[in-house]
Amino acid sequence: xxxxxxxxxxxxxxxxxxxxxxxxxxxxxxxxxxxxxxxxxxxxxxxxxxxxxxxxxxxxxxxxxxxxxxxxxxxxxxxxxxxxxxxxxxxxxxxxxxxxxxxxxxxxxxxx
Amino acid sequence: xxxxxxxxxxxxxxxxxxxxxxxxxxxxxxxxxxxxxxxxxxxxxxxxxxxxxxxxxxxxxxxxxxxxxxxxxxxxxxxxxxxxxxxxxxxxxxxxxxxxxxxxxxxxxxxx
Numbered sequence: 001x002x003x004x005x006x007x008x009x010x011x012x013x014x015x016x017x018x019x020x021x022x023x024x025x026x027x028x029x030x031x032x033x034x035x036x037x038x039x040x041x042x043x044x045x046x047x048x049x050x051x052x053x054x055x056x057x058x059x060x061x062x063x064x065x066x067x068x069x070x071x072x073x074x075x076x077x078x079x080x081x082x083x084x085x086x087x088x089x090x091x092x093x094x095x096x097x098x099x100x101x102x103x104x105x106x107x108x109x110x111x112x
Numbered sequence: 113x114x115x116x117x118x119x120x121x122x123x124x125x126x127x128x129x130x131x132x133x134x135x136x137x138x139x140x141x142x143x144x145x146x147x148x149x150x151x152x153x154x155x156x157x158x159x160x161x162x163x164x165x166x167x168x169x170x171x172x173x174x175x176x177x178x179x180x181x182x183x184x185x186x187x188x189x190x191x192x193x194x195x196x197x198x199x200x201x202x203x204x205x206x207x208x209x210x211x212x213x214x215x216x217x218x219x220x221x222x223x224x
Contacts (some may be wrong), residue, residue, distance in 0.1 A: 031210065043200070043214045055209050091154060098210040100145070103155040 004104035018080040025094030118215035134201035141203040
């Protein structure tokens with residue numbers, strides 16, 4: 001298996017632009033997690049899905065952030081409009097529900 | 113408290129043993145994890161321990177679990193420069209849908 005796939009690996013954008021991050025979980029996994037990592041706040045769970053349904057989005061910082069999982073093999077995290085303080089590394093992870101989470105390589109987002 | 117806690121830095125000489133410590137909070141956690149993050153990379157699952165175990169050994173890695181004190185440690189024998197990374201411990205919270213709660217990470221620096 002290729003593992004969790006994320007794209008793009010790097011994104012540089014200007015403040016106010018829309019940013020879409022993509023994730024393909026490991027085939028057969030039914031839970032998907034979006035994390036954000038910054039120096040100041042460490043690793044934060046933003047949202048997670050079980051069987052494509054959002055279960056807990058309490059970590060989503062504000063309404064500018066939204067996440068979807070239209071099917072078992074694809075999820076997006078969208079930021080609209082983006083701000084410089086959104087600059088971070090965003091990780092996607094997947095698991096068989098309640099079991100070990102496997103992480104993707106991350107998307108490094110820079111908002112100028 | 114709600115946090116998983118780790119010391120932030122550890123420096124050792126090549127060939128020595130490293131011990132990274134972690135305290136967790138949820139006594140009902142059934143699995144506790146160690147992840148490794150190399151510079152610019154995602155989180156790689158290193159090892160895990162089931163809560164009914166006191167110790168788990170995997171080649172150079174030894175995990176010790178003290179459930180009474182909610183203390184977890186990771187020992188790396190014969191530490192190599194390639195072991196330099198950030199090490200995260202994490203507990204799984206089934207009462208929160210299987211969320212992983214991460215510590216802040218311990219940056220291990222191995223000097224030749």
